[in-house]
Amino acid sequence: MRPLYTVNFRTKKESYKDKHSVHNSPEDWVIFENTQEAIVDEETWLTVQKIRETKHRPTKKGDINPLTGLVYCADCGAKMFNHRTGGYEKRDKDGNPTGKYTNAQDNYTCSTYSKAKSKFENRCTQHHVRTDVIRDLLLEVIKATSTYVMEHESEFIEKVRSATELQQESEAKALKKRLSREQKRIKELNTLIKKIYEDNVNGKLSDKRFEMLLADYETEQNELELSVDALEKTFNDYQENADNVDKFIELVHRYTDFTELTTPMIHEFVDKIVVHEADKSTGDRIQQIDIYLKYVGKLDVPMPELTPEQIKEEDRKRRKRAWNRTYMRRKYEREKAEREAKEKGLSEAVR
Known part of the structure; x- marks a missing residue:
């Protein structure tokens, strides 16, 4: 279960006469841990927060596509838009409605492409893919991976940890270089800020020029500090990711039926779906779709x-x-x- 925390001093008032509050920076908060019994487990809470981050607009029928917010373009990295049309109703030779509909569409396209197209611009490409194709592939991957876990659990654990180590090894080198470079730049900015203070006091630098340089340096420094925090968090998450395989195995054992892809299954198993542009060079339309599962990422397991x-x-x-x-x-x-x-x-x- 996820323990609840109490957070104090999120806001403050500049004066007791002031009725308006201002937000404190997170480092000024005071956090008291485990102050109340949890209602739901941590994974459920995190899943719900991720769902709430994405706008899910219902159709005219009131239903919502659970894949929205999970599908990404492989080239530009943007989320993909869901487009749905109900089609039109067929009629018989006398013009009477038959109750059957045709040309109904339910697909995803790159949001960068869709937005640019409305402005008559060329950015990215369509990356068109039907929703039913994604759903069929998702069910196939989840079913194959879960079957492999239940039949070869020890091999699965070794495969995930080996893949994680290889991925982290290549990513860690680049992240480490970037972290070192940005930390060095922060130190340089501290030296530059100190120098322009001295030049301003000695009259070598005008007040206007000083304020302009100071604002630029402080803006860059704040952005770098945020970036460094994010990079350090990524390094800290590496060890957690190595232990996530146990969480995935626990998730698999909670499910006994993989015959139908349900909305809870999508939210619990799927981290993201990356769609590549279709290749038509061979005459057939071939499209690569990468499925990233929660806790284990993109993993190649034997398909039936x-x-x-x-x-x-x-x-x-x-x-x-x-x-x-x-x-x-x-x-x-x-x-x-x-x-x-x-x-x-x-x-x-x-x-």
Whole structure:
């Protein structure tokens, strides 16, 4: 269970006559730990806070897509927008509604691309992916990973810890260099601030110039201090990440049914989904989607082999896509030839 803390001195008043409060910096807070019994466990509380950070706008039907806030563009890193349309209702030959709908869409596109397109700008690319494709892949990954955990738990633990160590080793070098560089710059700024104070007192630097330089130095210093705090927190999280595999195994054992992807399952298992731009160079549309699970990140585990029925279905879909490409190409060429013939006939009539 997550212990509750009591935090005092978040705000203060400049004067007892002043009715307005101002916020104190976090280092001036006084925190008393374990002051009250927890109502929910820490993981549930953190999950809810993450959900609340993202706006989930309901559709006209009142439902909400639980993937919103979890899907990211692989190229620009921005969150992807969910677009949904209900389609239109089919009618029979007499014009009566049939109750069946067609052309309904539910997909995600890069938010950078969508925003730029509305301003007639070219930024990033669409990264279009259907929601049902993501959901099917999510269920497949969660099911395969959970099955691997239950059947080969010791191997899974070793695989996660090895992957974590390799990732941290490469990231730690870059972070360590950046941390050292920014800490060095903070010391340089302290020296520069001291120097301009002395120059201002000695009359070598005007008050206007002094205030301008001081504001610039202090702004840069504050930004660097925030960055250093974030980097130090990342280093501190490394050890915690190494122990997170136990939390993931505990999460897997809480679930017994992986036949359907539910909203609680998405929030508990999924950390983020990274969508790459589709590759059409081979004639088929191939798109890479990376699934990052909570506690273990992106992990390659043995996926179940396709059954003969599934192989047959994939082959049928591949042939259908090839036929559609051929049909659309011939249709385009035919319509192009008809337009050219029509334009040629109009030009000859004008003559």
